[in-house]
Amino acid sequence: MDGLSKGLPWRDRIRILSEQRSALAHLHSSRPHAIIHADLKLTNILLDGGNSSRLGDFGTARVVQMKPLEEDTICRRTNPMGTMGYMDPVFFTTGELTAESDVYAFGVVILQVLTGLLDLNIAEQVQEAVKMDAVHGLLDASAGNWPGVQAERLVRLALRCCNMERKRRPTITSDADWRPLDILRTMATGSKSRKWSQGS
Template sequence: MDGLSKGLPWKDRIRILAEQRSALAHLHSSFPHAIIHADLKLTNILLDAGNVSRLGDFGTARIVQMKPLKEDTICRRTNPMGTMGYMDPIFFMTGELTTESDVYAFGMVILQVLTGLLDLNIVEQVREALRRDAVHGLLDASAGSWPEVQAERLLRLALKCCNLERKQRPTFTSDTDWRPLDILADLPSPPLRDPSRPPPP
């Protein structure tokens, strides 16, 4: 799904991320059986002719029994599966598949969509750029002029998704956790430039 990582305007990218977060929240809150996708990645986000997104490839998805107490972790033991680079390291080491495994993969997707980078060490690159206050050079310029303050907040949220402590990751069903994404999605689209007029200095 190269369009999501190169060339697509930032406003469309954010809308697609919001669509996918909503889809995953629905899967994770389905009762009495939640669904964990287990192989979330850029190539499994499908776009139609109007760039409306769909989550595809449920070949590795697993159904888990929802527990009545929210503090209980929804978990299923299974052989590690998915795509390296997107796979939750805790799942890889323990075989315990949880909803937080999808959150980890979604964090990787956000980082790729905002930066256009597909490297496996993208988490380290983004952390270093944030440490050096160099977000401007990190955001994918092919997406247009990003609202940098809000984009930085979303990058920080994506890093939180990739936290090795599962309990530190946000949940898809919490609107509060995803406020940085919602704020970006609600921003007005940048005005289209008249091609007959020269760009501003």
């Protein structure tokens, strides 16, 4: 999965992120038991020869009960597992695994895919860039000319995924929450010859 952080065009990166969001939404919306992956990270996103992506390594995945008539999962208590840097800090400290734990990890993956940075404290670095109004300088130039405004919106959404308060994180199954990614996906699949302005 190094390809996602080394030279893959932004259009492919966005498509892969959309595919992974769809995979997580499918796992999390399964009824009556949802599946929490619990170890989402770049190296568990597998690319085939055509760069289509698959989510791999379900060795730490857990089944959790869904609350009747609600989106929320009932948390599952388990020993914290996963990979440092991607692991939900709430899960790490409490042992309570929920769908929001995967959302946290997905936020880290998004930030890595957009910036090409693989640091464990990437959310803190990106948060600083947002405060300094320097997000555009963080976007991985090897991916080509990012649609700046929309990419920044996705960066901000990824930071919401990494919020320490689980209730502030976007819901992976909510299309409204994921509009910035959907807009970029539409732009990425649009006519290759069409030029998207920074402000579109």
